[in-house]
Amino acid sequence: MPARHSRPELHGPDLSPPSKQTSNAPARVAADDPRFAAAAQLETHDAYVRGIQEGRVRVVNPDTLPPRPVEGDLPTPRRRAAETSLSTKVPEYVMQQLRLRYAEAGITIRNQILIALRKEGLKINEDDIQDERKRPRK
């Protein structure tokens, strides 16, 4: 008696929904995305020195240490925005603390205030927190 041929098994097609990985992928970041300029502001020698002074930087990566600016290399002006004067009164003990911090860390009172305001959410460009007195005289 000839062997009875069994019919081949039926296999259902893959009915799973198409992969959405590609469509879910976030849009590409443009080369001129502002994040790159913002990050570059943190790669300057001044930002690095301030990071050390404020305790954010405790170890230096020798591969990425920003070069010390060479006299004559600095673009002018470094502060980007026009400036206006601001005069106000603060409690004497606050002023004493600001002076003490300047003496200890070398961060000017102007810059201490700008840094504190930036932490409060005000938009302040890194370039505008520069100690202009450290710039070489022309």
Add this chain to the structure above:
Amino acid sequence: MSIITFAQVKGGSGKTTAAMCTVAELVARGTSVAALDLDPNRPLGEFFQRVPELQHVDVTVPTSERRVSALVRELATRHDYVVIDLMGAATNDTQVAMALADLVIVPSQMSGTDLKCGVETWRQAVEAAEISNRSIARGVLLARTSAGAVRPRVEAFLREQYKRVGAHVFTTAFGDRAAWKEMTYSAHIPHLHDRESNAAKNFISVFEEMMALIQAGSAAAAAA
């Protein structure tokens, strides 16, 4: 395209293992991924060379001629994802890599030092978002936690401590498994080579939370 930065100012927290696993998962999902290795020990490139499926991954290391921001911008034009692995310390790269990121992952083990440094890292990420005037998604990833069903008391305690400072902690923890410890010797990556394994399922859950955070961050940025 998304830039994912693994940051923790304490070493040995699980940054590099999580970064390796993330790159492997992105490759497993067929996306184009590059890595920037800011750890001077250069663990990423060495490991990827040992795994056939990952040998093509573009691993960049910094040079004195090119800024980190410039390197990442170049990688971002050529790949869907860029994974940045930082040195385990508060370095001059920490906030730069955070300011570039769409997502900052802060791995943290259970010790008090991990917690203290994890909080410091979290605060640096908050500040990086303020400085760059962008919304940056971020999350603390508890690492080397007990892989069993019973969660140790210290894990719940740690979650509470991070919550106190406003840090978001991943629901899924990166469990302590032999597979992760052996990975750099065996070149066997659970979610690349055995997706049904428990270790693979654990990391895939972590990864899916990462992707959800990125998407939520993108939606929030678009709505702003």
